Amino acid sequence: xxxxxxxxxxxxxxxxxxxxxxxxxxxxxxxxxxxxxxxxxxxxxxxxxxxxxxxxxxxxxxxxxxxxxxxxxxxxxxxxxxxxxxxxxxxxxxxxxxxxxxxxxxxxxxxxxxxxxxxxxxxxxxxxxxxxxxxxxxxxxxxxxxxxxxxxxxxxxxxxxxxxxxxxxxxxxxxxxxxxxxxxxxxxxxxxxxxxxxxxxxxxxxxxxxxxxxxxxxxxxxxxxxxxxxxxxxxxxxxxxxxxxxxxxxxxxxxxxxxxxxxxxxxxxxxxxxxxxxxxxxxxxxxxxxxxxxxxxxxxxxxxxxxxxxxxxxxxxxxxxxxxxxxxxxxxxxxxxxxxxxxxxxxxxxxxxxxxxxxxxxxxxxxxxxxxxxxxxxxxxxxxxxxxxxxxxxxxxxxxxxxxxxx
DNA sequence: AGTCCACAGGAAGGGCAGGCGA
DNA sequence: TCGCCTGCCCTTCCTGTGGACT
Numbered sequence: 001x002x003x004x005x006x007x008x009x010x011x012x013x014x015x016x017x018x019x020x021x022x023x024x025x026x027x028x029x030x031x032x033x034x035x036x037x038x039x040x041x042x043x044x045x046x047x048x049x050x051x052x053x054x055x056x057x058x059x060x061x062x063x064x065x066x067x068x069x070x071x072x073x074x075x076x077x078x079x080x081x082x083x084x085x086x087x088x089x090x091x092x093x094x095x096x097x098x099x100x101x102x103x104x105x106x107x108x109x110x111x112x113x114x115x116x117x118x119x120x121x122x123x124x125x126x127x128x129x130x131x132x133x134x135x136x137x138x139x140x141x142x143x144x145x146x147x148x149x150x151x152x153x154x155x156x157x158x159x160x161x162x163x164x165x166x167x168x169x170x171x172x173x174x175x176x177x178x179x180x181x182x183x184x185x186x187x188x189x190x191x192x193x194x195x196x197x198x199x200x201x202x203x204x205x206x207x208x209x210x211x212x213x214x215x216x217x218x219x220x221x222x223x224x225x226x227x228x229x230x231x232x233x234x235x236x237x238x239x240x241x242x243x244x245x246x247x248x249x250x251x252x253x254x255x256x257x258x259x260x261x262x263x264x265x266x267x268x269x270x271x272x273x274x275x276x277x278x279x280x281x282x283x284x285x286x287x288x289x290x291x292x293x294x295x296x297x298x299x300x301x302x303x304x305x306x307x308x309x310x311x312x313x314x315x316x317x318x319x320x321x322x323x324x325x326x327x328x329x330x331x332x333x334x335x336x337x338x339x340x341x342x343x344x345x346x347x348x349x350x351x352x353x354x355x356x357x358x359x360x361x362x363x364x365x366x367x368x369x370x371x372x373x374x375x376x377x378x379x380x381x382x383x384x385x386x387x388x389x390x391x392x393x394x395x396x397x398x399x400x401x402x403x404x405x406x407x
Numbered sequence: 408a409g410t411c412c413a414c415a416g417g418a419a420g421g422g423c424a425g426g427c428g429a
Numbered sequence: 430t431c432g433c434c435t436g437c438c439c440t441t442c443c444t445g446t447g448g449a450c451t
Contacts, residue, residue: 110426110427110428304438332413332414333413333414333415334413334414352438352439352440353439353440353441354414355415355416355439355440355441355442356438356439356440358414358415358416359416359439362415362416374414374415374446374447375447375448376413376414376446376447376448376449377412377413377414377447377448377449378411378412378447378448378449378450379410379411379412379448379449379450379451380411380412380413380448380449381411381412381413381414381447381448382412382413382414382415382445382446382447382448383413383414383415384414384415
């Protein structure tokens with residue numbers, strides 16, 4: 001047996017110096033020791049939760065704010081501090097975290113309670129038991145522990161939109177029957193108007209305390225990024241102009257710190273791949289382009305077959321139009337449906353009706369992939385004028401994916 | 408002013424898949 | 430295991446629309 005062949009790419013990669021010092025600190029999941037610009041919210045949370053240390057009942061909390069405003073990180077941090085404080089005083093507080101957006105984990109009432117029971121150390125089948133049996137089992141497990149239980153239900157609006165708010169009412173009613181302990185619910189949502197849609201009974205039981213997380217402004221984002229830059233890259237690697245650009249771009253997107261961190265991390269990866277020693281504004285621009293590209297590509301890949309077909313027709317028609325320098329540069333819904341039918345026949349796919357295709361066009365418009373407007377051509381009818389919103393590398397990449405699929 | 412065109416888009420319901428619950 | 434329920438995707442049917450044409 002001869003010696004194994006060495007993979008040059010791997011060995012070169014290992015020798016290559018890295019720009020990163022601790023890449024984990026540049027991810028949204030990382031919990032820093034001190035969370036900046038959220039002092040007020042943390043204090044409000046702590047004040048509400050503190051009575052649990054003395055065994056008093058604590059109010060349910062409703063936390064809301066847009067994406068990337070630190071809601072989850074702050075809740076997890078405060079609960080960890082609460083548990084630490086309880087442990088230091090020979091007490092115990094149990095906390096459970098559930099992300100209700102996780103498919104097949106907590107997206108139905110059954111799955112939610114099954115997951116809660118599993119997190120408490122119990123076991124239930126994936127399906128088959130009546131929901132009231134699960135309630136009873138959950139109730140018994142909680143009551144037998146003699147420890148106060150705090151449950152964080154992240155992205156709670158997703159679950160409520162799916163199954164309604166009855167389960168929240170039931171969950172809050174369990175407290176009345178519990179003899180030895182108490183349950184507190186912290187509901188987290190990105191949707192500020194979601195609370196208004198709740199049943200009055202649920203609103204009064206869940207929304208006893210409300211905490212709003214306002215979006216970060218560009219200065220605060222810059223400050224947060226500067227700190228993470230130091231731990232993530234070390235000193236002098238990322239130029240201040242690059243940090244500023246990440247903060248400004250994220251501030252434009254409703255002060256989303258998660259987005260700012262993604263930009264910074266991807267910019268670092270690009271700089272590293274290019275063999276540069278510093279992360280500059282140019283790398284941030286490239287990172288933004290890359291993130292947008294990946295987002296759109298993922299979005300398009302996740303669309304149903306017929307939606308992809310419609311988009312394919314729109315792209316090919318846009319290109320034909322540009323090549324032929326047509327006098328009438330408009331793409332109309334009637335033309336799209338006609339070409340869509342032609343491709344369906346050629347590829348042996350059963351076409352959808354015009355009504356359904358009209359909805360698919362509207363959906364693509366909503367996703368921002370295309371832009372449409374309803375126009376009237378007088379005697380020649382009413383129609384929708386369609387234009388492609390994708391440009392540059394995003395459009396090229398999308399075209400390639402769809403051409404590979406439909407020819 | 409009335410007609411007409413080529414759709415937009417709402418409403419209702421069918422078919423199917425997957426989940427729930429006895 | 431199987432009937433029931435629910436949600437989703439889709440079709441069918443229908444009314445509405447607005448500017449050009451008569």
